[in-house]
Amino acid sequence: MGLRERKKEKTRLALLDAAFDLFLEQGYDSTTVDQIAGAVDVSPRTFFRYFTSKDHLVLWYHDQGEETMLETLADRPPGEPPFVSMTHAVRAVLRDMEQSTSEDTERFLKLRRVLDANPQLVASTIARGMETERRLTEAIAGRSGLAPDAGPLPHLVVAFAMAPMRVDIGCAATRPDLQVMVRRIEETLQFVERSLRPGWDA
């Protein structure tokens, strides 16, 4: 990893940190892009080269998760049952969460506090989640050689595998601790796996 990439990563994280801190201090709407860029000593124009919009800041982790899942799906063996592939995709995200640095964990929890304070951002997050489900459904359908709208099965596969994330991430009980959250999602995922008849996704 060259110096250039390391600098970019550093700037991106600095922007996330500055933004979340400002959002918590003075609110999302009252914080301008100029302020965020100024706090990191970067031109506002550069901000938009890292994040496509102000909203994108709070959707960034979501983006990362989606990318991880799509990459994982692309690497799974062709003949694998679709639901099994999706469980691998979900677990890849869980592994990323487990292995995140303490700074990253803190950032993630800060984001959750920002979301708690700004319901409108929760709305964007949910909307983004729908888009993710759509893309995953396309990928799953493509792997099976099916048209994306040939039937509800691909979408159902995605919905079942993603349910643990939706349920446990939205759950207030796992709020302050990321490791607990990951463990709960894993447990719920195993519960879903046990609840389905073998071969149901054929």
Next chain:
Amino acid sequence: MGLRERKKEKTRLALLDAAFDLFLEQGYDSTTVDQIAGAVDVSPRTFFRYFTSKDHLVLWYHDQGEETMLETLADRPPGEPPFVSMTHAVRAVLRDMEQSTSEDTERFLKLRRVLDANPQLVASTIARGMETERRLTEAIAGRSGLAPDAGPLPHLVVAFAMAPMRVDIGCAATRPDLQVMVRRIEETLQFVERSLRPGWDA
């Protein structure tokens, strides 16, 4: 209804028509507020007195529905079981849809085509729907003398009663005909009613 109110209503509908037509012609993003206002011969400043934002155009029917439901809830007798009140609220919206003029019906179906062409707007609609559920839940909880977060029951009452709308409005089969859609929602609502044990919402 005085002349002033009639003129306002006319302007509002003209703005909706002009906007939807422009959205279908040249896309949502490529259409500016200036164009919409210009098409109705109204200043851009006035546009924002009718609609709080460009998005608001596509959320307007949703707003109407929410208002109808909240008003209906306020008028229901105090002791009524909460789920019964909610079914009345949903049916009030269905009656509005049934009794709408042919122009209004056409406008509604045009909106659906706009949504089909712009997934991002579907996202806003879904986000708006969450907000509506939250407000309805507050209203239901308030009627029962409960705190909004005393338990999942109020939210569940709302979710069950709204499910037919979410299911059948999202359903592609009822796309071109509003009366069919209303009938399907009514049937699904009756199915939900039959599926619940009497007194479940006590």
Next chain:
DNA sequence: TGTCATCTGGCAGGGTCTGACATAGATTAC
């Protein structure tokens, strides 16, 4: 008709986001 409330237009301005171009810095090849 005259007064009052409300609607409207115009203007100024803040905030988000994008395209174009030049420069400084990192990377690669020699």
Next chain:
DNA sequence: GTAATCTATGTCAGACCCTGCCAGATGACA
């Protein structure tokens, strides 16, 4: 080590969304 190349960044101009403010026009009402 130097030169050529590629990439990130800053600056600038500008479109668009949205809002506050004030003055003028229009409907409501006595």
